[in-house]
Amino acid sequence: MKAIVHVTxxxxxxxxxGEAVKSALGGMGFDGVNGVRQGKVIELDLAEGTSEATVTEMCEKLLANTVIESYRIELT
Incomplete structure (x- = not known):
């Protein structure tokens, strides 16, 4: 089983x-970019039967700084 965690x-x-990326894109001639928010994607290869609650606990304790970041979990 795989879990994909999107952290923003x-x-x-x-x-x-994100602002640095936006500025660089503008400097490269991509004028239509009004804003950029950068995040990270974490892929976890999990043992069968690992619950979404366990992945949530991983996010809360290590994978995301919940004071300033949000996360979304996809189980596949």
Missing amino acids: LKNGVLDPQ
Whole structure:
């Protein structure tokens, strides 16, 4: 079983990496980009029977800084 965790900064939290990407894209001639929010994707290869609750606990304890980040879990 695989879990894919998408971690992004919460709305209202400054994203300096996203701003750097936006600026670089503008410098390369991509003028239609109004904003960029950067995040991370974590793929977990899990033993069969691992619950979504366990993956949530992993996110809460290590994979996401829940003060400033949100996460979304996909089980496949």
